[in-house]
Amino acid sequence: MKYVKEIMWIIAFTFLGELLNTLLPLPVPAGVYGMILLLIALVTGIVKLPEVEGAGNFLLDTMTMMFIPAAVGIMSAIDILLPVLLPYLVIIVVSTVLVMIVTGLTATAILRRSESKEDQAAEDAELSLEPHETFGIGRRTLSPNGEIDGANGYREILHEKEVQRHASQAEANASDAAQMTSAEAERKEKA
Amino acid sequence: MMKEALQSSGYFGLILSIFLFLLAVRLKAKFRVAILNPLLVSTIMVIAVLVIFQIPYEDYKASANLLSYLLTPATVCLAIPMYKQLRLLKDNLVAVLAAITAGTLCSILSILIMGKLFGLSVEHIATLLPKSITTAIGMGVSEEAGGIVTLTVAAIIITGILGNMIAELVFQLFHIDHPIARGLALGTSAHAVGTAKALELGEIEGAMGSISICVAGILTVVLVPLVMNIA
Numbered sequence: 412m413k414y415v416k417e418i419m420w421i422i423a424f425t426f427l428g429e430l431l432n433t434l435l436p437l438p439v440p441a442g443v444y445g446m447i448l449l450l451i452a453l454v455t456g457i458v459k460l461p462e463v464e465g466a467g468n469f470l471l472d473t474m475t476m477m478f479i480p481a482a483v484g485i486m487s488a489i490d491i492l493l494p495v496l497l498p499y500l501v502i503i504v505v506s507t508v509l510v511m512i513v514t515g516l517t518a519t520a521i522l523r524r525s526e527s528k529e530d531q532a533a534e535d536a537e538l539s540l541e542p543h544e545t546f547g548i549g550r551r552t553l554s555p556n557g558e559i560d561g562a563n564g565y566r567e568i569l570h571e572k573e574v575q576r577h578a579s580q581a582e583a584n585a586s587d588a589a590q591m592t593s594a595e596a597e598r599k600e601k602a
Numbered sequence: 603m604m605k606e607a608l609q610s611s612g613y614f615g616l617i618l619s620i621f622l623f624l625l626a627v628r629l630k631a632k633f634r635v636a637i638l639n640p641l642l643v644s645t646i647m648v649i650a651v652l653v654i655f656q657i658p659y660e661d662y663k664a665s666a667n668l669l670s671y672l673l674t675p676a677t678v679c680l681a682i683p684m685y686k687q688l689r690l691l692k693d694n695l696v697a698v699l700a701a702i703t704a705g706t707l708c709s710i711l712s713i714l715i716m717g718k719l720f721g722l723s724v725e726h727i728a729t730l731l732p733k734s735i736t737t738a739i740g741m742g743v744s745e746e747a748g749g750i751v752t753l754t755v756a757a758i759i760i761t762g763i764l765g766n767m768i769a770e771l772v773f774q775l776f777h778i779d780h781p782i783a784r785g786l787a788l789g790t791s792a793h794a795v796g797t798a799k800a801l802e803l804g805e806i807e808g809a810m811g812s813i814s815i816c817v818a819g820i821l822t823v824v825l826v827p828l829v830m831n832i833a
Binding site: 421422424425428438439442443445447449453454460463464466467468470471472474475477478479480481482483484485486487488491492495500501503504506507508509510511513514515516517519521522525 | 623641666667679682768786801820
């Protein structure tokens with residue numbers, strides 16, 4: 412019955428979103444209202460993540476496919492689209508590529524600036540690394556890609572360390588689980 | 603006879619869409635070229651089947667409607683990656699808002715300038731202005747600004763498929779490597795269809811795409827009427 416409850420929550424928020432969409436005079440679609448409401452519910456703990464995650468991830472995983480009927484619908488607008496198709500296509504292609512580049516590069520530039528503030532922290536963390544972990548080189552080290560990159564190189568090494576720790580932890584958990592199941596199997600055999 | 607059986611079926615459009623989408627996903631996995639975008643290829647194949655067998659779009663739509671119907675709950679579920687990445691969103695709020703604002707301004711200005719260059723009428727410019735925002739908001743914006751709503755929907759979908767298709771290439775060419783930057787770029791340029799792609803790239807990308815849908819949508823609602831006064 413896990414999914415019944417999950418579907419109930421998701422449809423409930425969809426319905427609430429729809430309700431707001433009809434009641435409020437704002438041009439906000441039902442899905443966006445529902446998204447904001449569900450986010451608030453998750454943050455305040457009204458809904459717990461495991462109570463929507465299974466069915467939610469199913470919907471997100473299949474989302475691309477949901478655009479097919481709308482996309483096929485272009486065929487019914489073809490008569491009015493054809494006369495303006497060329498300028499439309501050129502404008503859409505150029506504008507979409509531009510927007511993607513401008514948004515991506517703006518974010519990259521700001522993220523880089525705020526990350527350089529964290530570099531100091533990374534340099535400090537370097538002191539906690541064993542010599543072989545910095546490839547035996549001093550403060551200015553080679554990153555694993557081979558380019559000279561001070562703080563970033565260290566950060567990558569630190570990250571790798573973290574990943575290794577997680578992996579060994581996961582392994583330990585897995586072997587625990589394996590032991591458990593073999594113990595269970597033994598018990599069953601005895602029974 | 604066969605055709606009537608197909609048309610009266612409640613699931614014909616559904617199985618046609620899902621089967622061809624899966625086929626398109628396989629094709630993409632095999633040949634690994636951007637032009638074989640699964641959404642683009644499956645859409646073209648569905649249209650081809652409808653045209654060849656002379657099945658009216660309305661019949662297909664009626665039996666494939668479950669897919670469109672699920673879009674609203676799926677959009678609601680975008681709250682899940684956003685919630686999981688809430689810390690990251692808060693910590694990088696300046697970058698998030700600045701990037702989406704820059705992208706939205708770029709969208710509006712580039713359409714305005716190119717529209718004038720091509721000598722498009724004010725009506726067509728109004729039709730194209732909401733091309734980068736999600737359909738449900740875009741239709742309202744277009745109508746308010748005096749655009750042709752049917753064409754706006756077509757422009758929004760073409761934009762989405764295009765963004766979905768070219769994102770990885772653009773990211774490679776312009777060294778947009780950070781998951782936050784990638785998600786914002788996809789959501790701001792190609793709305794929900796771009797965000798679906800962002801989700802395929804990763805959870806951070808998906809969360810950033812989701813917030814872009816909201817912010818870019820709101821900004822466009824506010825900005826388009828102002829711009830239309832000048833146009």
